[in-house]
Amino acid sequence: METDVTRYFYKGGLNCAESTLRCLIEEGVIDLPPEAVRMMTGFGGGMQRGATCGAVIAAVAAIGWATGRTEPGQPREPSAAAAREFLRRFEETFGTLTCRELQAAYVKEHALKSEGMYRSCTVFVEKAVELVRDILRPSPDQ
Numbered sequence: 001m002e003t004d005v006t007r008y009f010y011k012g013g014l015n016c017a018e019s020t021l022r023c024l025i026e027e028g029v030i031d032l033p034p035e036a037v038r039m040m041t042g043f044g045g046g047m048q049r050g051a052t053c054g055a056v057i058a059a060v061a062a063i064g065w066a067t068g069r070t071e072p073g074q075p076r077e078p079s080a081a082a083a084r085e086f087l088r089r090f091e092e093t094f095g096t097l098t099c100r101e102l103q104a105a106y107v108k109e110h111a112l113k114s115e116g117m118y119r120s121c122t123v124f125v126e127k128a129v130e131l132v133r134d135i136l137r138p139s140p141d142q
Contacts, residue, residue: 005125015044016125017054023129024062029136032065046099053099055121055128059086066136082135089131094124 004026009019017040024030044054060083067079091097095105102124
C-alpha cells in the first residue's frame with residue numbers, strides 16, 4: 001500500500017513541508033482543515049534556500065498547533081518541550097536539520113528536484129510525520 005508521503009510528496013507534487021502537514025492532518029494527528037497546507041508552500045526546500053528542512057518546519061508548526069498557546073499568560077513550556085524533543089530526535093536520526101546538509105548527505109550526485117532528491121527526501125518527510133505522531137500520541141503506558 002502506498003504511504004501518504006509517497007502519494008503527496010514523491011508522486012503528488014506537494015513539497016516536503018506541504019506533504020508533512022497534509023499527512024498529519026489526514027492521519028488525524030492534528031485537527032486542521034486541509035486548506036491549512038497552503039501556509040507550508042513557501043517552506044519547501046528549506047524555505048527555498050536550503051535552510052531548515054521543510055519537513056522539520058511543518059512538523060514544528062504541527063506541534064505548535066497541537067500544544068501551543070494563544071494568550072501571553074499561558075505557559076509555553078509544553079509546546080517548547082515537544083518541539084525540542086522532535087528536533088533532538090530528527091537531528092539524532094539524520095545528523096542535521098538543514099535541507100542543504102540533508103541533501104548533501106543523502107542525495108549526493110543527484111541534482112535538486114531530481115528523482116534521487118524525491119526518493120531521499122521522502123525518508124525525511126516520513127520520519128518527521130512518525131516523530132510528530134509519536135510525540136503527540138504517546139503510548140498508553142506513559
